[in-house]
Amino acid sequence: MPGALGIIVRAELLAFRNRLLKRNPVGLAALGIVTLVAGGPIFVGAFAIGVTAGHFLPFAIDPLLAAAFTGLSLLMLVVGFPTVIASLFVGRDLLQLVVAPVRTRDIFIARLLLAMTANLLISALVLVGVLGVGAGAGAPWLYFPIAVLLLGAQVVVITALQAILMTMILRWVPARLARDVAAAIAGLTGAGLYLAWNLNLRQTFGRKGRPDISSLTSIVQRIDWLPTTWPGHTLSATIEGSFAGALAWLLATLVLAALLVAMAELLYERTLLSGLGIFGGATVVSRRRAQTAIVPSTAKGAGSPSLAIARKDWLGFRRDVRRLTRLLPALLLPIGYAVALSQPGRTLSGFWSNVALVTFLSMFMSSALASPSIPSERRGFQLLRMAPLPMWQLLRAKVLIALPPVLATMLVFSVAVAVASKSGAGQLVELIVFGAWLALGFVSISVAGGAIDPHFEATDDRRSVGLLGTLAAIGGSVGFSVLSIGALAGFLFGEQVAAGAASIGPIPTTPPIGVAMILGGVLLVIAACALAGGLLFIANARLRSFEAGITATT
Amino acid sequence: MTAPFNPASPAVEARQLVKRYGTIAAVDGVSFQAMRGEIFGFLGSNGAGKTTTLRMLCGLLRPTSGIALIDGIDIQANPLAAKARLGYLDEEPFVHPHLTGREFLHFVADLYRMPRGPQRDARMTRLLNLFDLAQKDGELIGSYSHGMRQKIGLASLLIREPSVLLLDEPTNGLDPRSARLVKDLLEELAARGTTVLLSTHILEVAQALCRRVAIIDRGRIVAIGSIDDLRAQAGSEGANLEDLFLKLTAGPESREMIERLLDAGS
Numbered sequence: 051m052p053g054a055l056g057i058i059v060r061a062e063l064l065a066f067r068n069r070l071l072k073r074n075p076v077g078l079a080a081l082g083i084v085t086l087v088a089g090g091p092i093f094v095g096a097f098a099i100g101v102t103a104g105h106f107l108p109f110a111i112d113p114l115l116a117a118a119f120t121g122l123s124l125l126m127l128v129v130g131f132p133t134v135i136a137s138l139f140v141g142r143d144l145l146q147l148v149v150a151p152v153r154t155r156d157i158f159i160a161r162l163l164l165a166m167t168a169n170l171l172i173s174a175l176v177l178v179g180v181l182g183v184g185a186g187a188g189a190p191w192l193y194f195p196i197a198v199l200l201l202g203a204q205v206v207v208i209t210a211l212q213a214i215l216m217t218m219i220l221r222w223v224p225a226r227l228a229r230d231v232a233a234a235i236a237g238l239t240g241a242g243l244y245l246a247w248n249l250n251l252r253q254t255f256g257r258k259g260r261p262d263i264s265s266l267t268s269i270v271q272r273i274d275w276l277p278t279t280w281p282g283h284t285l286s287a288t289i290e291g292s293f294a295g296a297l298a299w300l301l302a303t304l305v306l307a308a309l310l311v312a313m314a315e316l317l318y319e320r321t322l323l324s325g326l327g328i329f330g331g332a333t334v335v336s337r338r339r340a341q342t343a344i345v346p347s348t349a350k351g352a353g354s355p356s357l358a359i360a361r362k363d364w365l366g367f368r369r370d371v372r373r374l375t376r377l378l379p380a381l382l383l384p385i386g387y388a389v390a391l392s393q394p395g396r397t398l399s400g401f402w403s404n405v406a407l408v409t410f411l412s413m414f415m416s417s418a419l420a421s422p423s424i425p426s427e428r429r430g431f432q433l434l435r436m437a438p439l440p441m442w443q444l445l446r447a448k449v450l451i452a453l454p455p456v457l458a459t460m461l462v463f464s465v466a467v468a469v470a471s472k473s474g475a476g477q478l479v480e481l482i483v484f485g486a487w488l489a490l491g492f493v494s495i496s497v498a499g500g501a502i503d504p505h506f507e508a509t510d511d512r513r514s515v516g517l518l519g520t521l522a523a524i525g526g527s528v529g530f531s532v533l534s535i536g537a538l539a540g541f542l543f544g545e546q547v548a549a550g551a552a553s554i555g556p557i558p559t560t561p562p563i564g565v566a567m568i569l570g571g572v573l574l575v576i577a578a579c580a581l582a583g584g585l586l587f588i589a590n591a592r593l594r595s596f597e598a599g600i601t602a603t604t
Numbered sequence: 605m606t607a608p609f610n611p612a613s614p615a616v617e618a619r620q621l622v623k624r625y626g627t628i629a630a631v632d633g634v635s636f637q638a639m640r641g642e643i644f645g646f647l648g649s650n651g652a653g654k655t656t657t658l659r660m661l662c663g664l665l666r667p668t669s670g671i672a673l674i675d676g677i678d679i680q681a682n683p684l685a686a687k688a689r690l691g692y693l694d695e696e697p698f699v700h701p702h703l704t705g706r707e708f709l710h711f712v713a714d715l716y717r718m719p720r721g722p723q724r725d726a727r728m729t730r731l732l733n734l735f736d737l738a739q740k741d742g743e744l745i746g747s748y749s750h751g752m753r754q755k756i757g758l759a760s761l762l763i764r765e766p767s768v769l770l771l772d773e774p775t776n777g778l779d780p781r782s783a784r785l786v787k788d789l790l791e792e793l794a795a796r797g798t799t800v801l802l803s804t805h806i807l808e809v810a811q812a813l814c815r816r817v818a819i820i821d822r823g824r825i826v827a828i829g830s831i832d833d834l835r836a837q838a839g840s841e842g843a844n845l846e847d848l849f850l851k852l853t854a855g856p857e858s859r860e861m862i863e864r865l866l867d868a869g870s
Contacts, residue, residue: 353714362711366702369744433698436662437715438684597665 054152058160077517093178100182111187111289115180116282119204122176123278126169126208131232133168134212137161138318139220154319162209169205177201189289196288196300200281203307210310217317277306355439356447363451373511401477404467405535408485412460413527416492420452421523423497425504425514429600441593445586448497456493460485484538491530494582499523501589506600526585533578540571613676615640615768615799616661621670623656630656632823638801643794645814646803649853653823654803655695658770662692674768691766695773697757701746705737705756708745712760731759750777769800775809787813811845821853
């Protein structure tokens with residue numbers, strides 16, 4: 051590798067190694083185990099699907115491969131965008147490279163290699179499937195190295211295309227904002243695909259019988275002109291033994307990749323020289339309209355720290371595109387599941403299935419909204435620590451800030467599921483009260499979890515709570531759910547048993563037994579309160595003893 | 605239980621403050637007093653323990669041992685009362701990037717339960733004008749330069765008129781005009797009875813402003829007193845603060861090192 055390029059790549063690898071070594075060894079080992087356990091079956095499954103398709107659908111190999119490469123290209127285009135932006139256009143370390151006597155081409159190639167990492171990871175799964183197709187179809191040995199080469203070329207094509215698109219977008223949008231929006235789109239796409247798979251495709255593939263691929267063939271015929279299908283044509287020609295055709299498609303793919311890289315490099319250089327990307331560029335978007343006149347305050351009385359924190363959080367949340375964009379994908383999953391599980395075909399019985407849905411959604415919403423409450427203060431937390439404000443007041447303020455949106459969602463959701471399942475007014479009220487109770491408990495526990503192990507320097511809310519805090523929040527929430535559902539069951543069944551209107555197996559349905567069940571419910575409610583209160587108590591102690599410095603983040 | 609506020613007590617007092625990280629003592633038995641209306645300089649090289657001492661005094665760090673008193677109130681035993689009296693400006697001010705300057709000042713004022721109303725608004729406008737921030741009123745702090753952040757940080761202290769100011773490199777990153785403004789402002793505040801504890805390594809600032817200084821080196825105070833006292837301690841009549849500082853922190857050999865470095869390079 052030539053001089054500067056080699057130095058930059060070596061530095062990147064060194065930084066990666068250092069980041070890896072800095073991590074907690076236990077967490078690293080756990081991540082490795084999870085990757086192996088989850089990744090192994092996925093890759094084996096992809097290979098098996100490829101082998102099956104290659105063996106049993108020889109007539110459909112060309113559309114299948116063309117569709118696989120096209121689908122992969124679309125997925126990479128959407129999901130890999132944030133990495134491309136982060137590598138090529140954002141990051142203070144880029145400034146150092148730009149001011150150093152290094153050719154922009156070297157910077158571009160080094161960063162392009164880095165930018166390709168996300169796309170390479172995504173393409174690895176498709177590669178395994180494509181290799182499986184070759185194995186199933188009895189392809190010549192040449193098929194396999196060509197498949198690897200084509201996958202690599204496709205990654206280069208898409209990454210270069212993303213770089214080209216960004217050089218155009220950056221003329222109007224600052225790089226950081228573009229990255230955040232791209233991350234949100236990628237997240238929404240990922241969540242949408244996952245939902246679509248779970249709600250639709252899994253059932254389709256689960257059915258016995260031969261799949262009908264006529265629609266797939268028809269689609270591929272319509273997009274046959276797209277360069278994304280060329281690698282598929284190369285490989286199907288190789289399987290058929292048409293080496294001249296394969297060579298033509300292969301050359302076309304490689305020439306396209308080279309052209310796109312050259313164009314991307316040219317535009318990248320111009321973008322940097324124009325002062326866009328890392329230099330900020332179109333910062334006007336991050337500015338607010340200048341105020342023309344200051345409206346005199348009519349408020350009276352002493353300022354309230356809790357209200358001040360609430361106002362500050364609301365303004366910050368509204369203006370922080372990054373936080374907003376990262377919350378959206380998180381919210382898509384529970385809402386999608388809720389809609390799916392509310393369908394008439396679900397197996398759970400009416401009321402208790404609604405209780406399960408309300409519990410799940412409440413827990414998820416609280417985790418997404420309340421867990422980052424304390425860590426999202428970032429360096430501003432020091433300001434709160436210096437103020438004459440006890441930490442329990444801060445915790446209380448954070449709970450009260452996160453509670454209304456969770457409560458509102460729970461209210462709307464409870465009414466929706468109760469109406470969908472044709473529940474009576476009584477059950478609707480029970481569901482709403484239960485939902486409100488859960489929201490209060492889960493929000494308190496989630497805020498406590500975030501305060502127990504805050505990562506104030508995390509720029510991403512999803513990583514702002516450490517392992518200890520996450521475990522405390524999850525464990526606490528699960529415990530709170532069990533206790534709350536138990537208490538609800540105690541109240542509802544106890545009332546029926548006391549009235550002699552229920553049968554619960556061998557237990558006699560007498561008023562004393564009913565009262566005992568209701569008292570058991572009360573004890574469970576007390577235990578749930580103690581659980582949430584205990585976690586808040588620990589959180590308060592942790593915040594009071596917090597001493598670490600918090601470096602500024604962007 | 606700590607004694608209540610005593611007007612006759614020193615405004616800031618460090619009593620044998622120690623802060624250890626494992627076996628390393630970042631601050632090792634620091635003691636001094638700053639009186640009411642005094643600008644007290646706290647000087648030291650990078651990593652000498654200035655910021656750690658200041659953070660113990662303002663309650664951000666818990667001392668391993670020793671006591672930090674603000675207006676006679678132990679900040680560890682009675683943190684809310686002590687914090688209500690002091691204002692601390694960090695080297696990199698603690699600000700919220702998604703608020704405008706005015707919104708940030710309102711936030712801080714509310715945190716300290718300042719009465720709301722036209723008087724508060726007028727004071728804010730005066731401060732924003734004083735620090736040349738009024739024309740940036742509609743912009744988020746995230747878009748401010750370092751110097752502007754420093755100024756909005758200072759304004760957030762002055763909005764509530766604390767009796768003790770702990771300032772860590774307050775002129776860092778300021779343009780000459782703003783630096784001069786800050787110096788004049790500190791002198792005026794001190795004249796009105798505010799105590800200023802000024803941590804800096806810009807010795808000209810300390811020499812111009814401080815009635816007394818303490819020099820900290822490797823976690824320990826090596827000299828304390830007026831410039832004349834320090835001259836007497838160092839046995840260097842007529843020396844300026846820079847020479848005294850270098851002598852007391854054993855720094856003159858750096859000149860020799862520079863010469864060696866340049867000789868090796870030529």
